[in-house]
Amino acid sequence: MASDARRAGRRSGNPEPYTLASLVEVAARAFNERGYDATSMEDLSRAAGITKSSFYHHVAGKEALLRAALDRALDGLFGILGEPGAVDGEPLERLRHIVRRQVEVLATELPYVTLLLRLRGNTETERWALARRREFDQAVAGLVAAAVDAGAVRPDVHPVVAARLLSGTVNSLIEWYRPGRVPLADLVDAVDRQVFEGLRR
Amino acid sequence: MASDARRAGRRSGNPEPYTLASLVEVAARAFNERGYDATSMEDLSRAAGITKSSFYHHVAGKEALLRAALDRALDGLFGILGEPGAVDGEPLERLRHIVRRQVEVLATELPYVTLLLRLRGNTETERWALARRREFDQAVAGLVAAAVDAGAVRPDVHPVVAARLLSGTVNSLIEWYRPGRVPLADLVDAVDRQVFEGLRR
Numbered sequence: 001m002a003s004d005a006r007r008a009g010r011r012s013g014n015p016e017p018y019t020l021a022s023l024v025e026v027a028a029r030a031f032n033e034r035g036y037d038a039t040s041m042e043d044l045s046r047a048a049g050i051t052k053s054s055f056y057h058h059v060a061g062k063e064a065l066l067r068a069a070l071d072r073a074l075d076g077l078f079g080i081l082g083e084p085g086a087v088d089g090e091p092l093e094r095l096r097h098i099v100r101r102q103v104e105v106l107a108t109e110l111p112y113v114t115l116l117l118r119l120r121g122n123t124e125t126e127r128w129a130l131a132r133r134r135e136f137d138q139a140v141a142g143l144v145a146a147a148v149d150a151g152a153v154r155p156d157v158h159p160v161v162a163a164r165l166l167s168g169t170v171n172s173l174i175e176w177y178r179p180g181r182v183p184l185a186d187l188v189d190a191v192d193r194q195v196f197e198g199l200r201r
Numbered sequence: 202m203a204s205d206a207r208r209a210g211r212r213s214g215n216p217e218p219y220t221l222a223s224l225v226e227v228a229a230r231a232f233n234e235r236g237y238d239a240t241s242m243e244d245l246s247r248a249a250g251i252t253k254s255s256f257y258h259h260v261a262g263k264e265a266l267l268r269a270a271l272d273r274a275l276d277g278l279f280g281i282l283g284e285p286g287a288v289d290g291e292p293l294e295r296l297r298h299i300v301r302r303q304v305e306v307l308a309t310e311l312p313y314v315t316l317l318l319r320l321r322g323n324t325e326t327e328r329w330a331l332a333r334r335r336e337f338d339q340a341v342a343g344l345v346a347a348a349v350d351a352g353a354v355r356p357d358v359h360p361v362v363a364a365r366l367l368s369g370t371v372n373s374l375i376e377w378y379r380p381g382r383v384p385l386a387d388l389v390d391a392v393d394r395q396v397f398e399g400l401r402r
Contacts, residue, residue, distance in 0.1 A: 198399030199355065
């Protein structure tokens with residue numbers, strides 16, 4: 001959508017075809033490719049195909065773009081926790097709902113979630129996002145523990161380790177998933193079954 | 202061992218207490234912390250506590266250190282594939298052997314495997330290591346497919362996706378595992394069960 005708007009803008013000669021959202025997308029992709037520190041506003045203007053001053057018309061600077069991109073990832077993830085399927089019912093089924101929806105959010109918000117998951121915590125914005133990410137992971141870990149208490153999980157499961165492995169499995173999608181290769185519904189089912197049923201027949 | 206040798210060397214005033222292995226370890230940790238590109242031989246000499254010229258007495262330069270660190274990770278991983286447990290028996294049991302040993306190699310060779318798994322492919326050495334890593338992943342994927350053919354795996358498993366998720370689960374250890382927090386034997390069992398039995402009771 002963003003790139004359609006961009007192309008349309010270029011063709012019509014409209015001097016302001018960019019939305020904030022499309023610039024945030026350009027920035028997220030550039031940060032993922034080159035790293036946040038190595039990317040200048042110059043690089044971003046070039047990637048967006050507009051002048052630096054037009055760019056500054058939309059955003060205060062690099063850190064504001066990083067913040068907006070991370071907000072988008074975090075809004076997607078925290079949105080899941082408020083959904084009825086994540087709130088009502090048995091802990092294991094709520095956990096399954098979260099895992100399935102997390103795969104969907106990762107796939108549809110891929111550049112933003114990739115940026116979030118690769119953060120190293122070098123700036124204040126990065127540390128804020130890492131703290132939010134930990135909050136999300138803790139909500140999932142709490143639900144794993146509740147599922148253990150409810151007797152729905154193998155009795156030998158260590159809740160903290162299981163929650164880490166679960167996040168690791170889901171988050172590893174950013175390393176190889178590219179839209180179109182595997183239908184998203186199949187991927188959601190595959191992750192759900194691998195996490196909850198395991199590989200063995 | 203490496204850091205014992207270093208400390209012993211410092212105490213005795215020995216001007217050459219460093220082995221190549223201990224310098225490779227210093228380099229791997231520095232590359233993981235700051236990134237390969239951002240780390241200079243100056244930084245590495247300072248981290249090792251020796252002069253730059255002493256450092257060059259042991260190694261040709263930064264790329265040689267990167268290569269040695271990646272070699273160590275790849276030797277550990279490929280070593281597994283030649284072990285009897287990975288070669289003899291039913292595909293699913295061979296796969297289990299590899300997963301369990303992979304957890305051990307990740308834990309004991311953590312800085313080197315971390316470096317390998319975070320490569321982006323910017324230099325020739327990085328691309329070589331990424332190609333070797335793909336070879337390893339393909340060997341694992343081949344074994345997942347063989348286990349599917351042998352009927353030992355859930356019939357709805359997509360071998361390629363399952364192999365990716367399996368690697369994702371195991372490799373995610375580098376993000377959170379630190380020696381001493383969880384006994385290694387427990388971690389090996391936890392990953393084995395999570396991958397092959399799933400979470401559900």
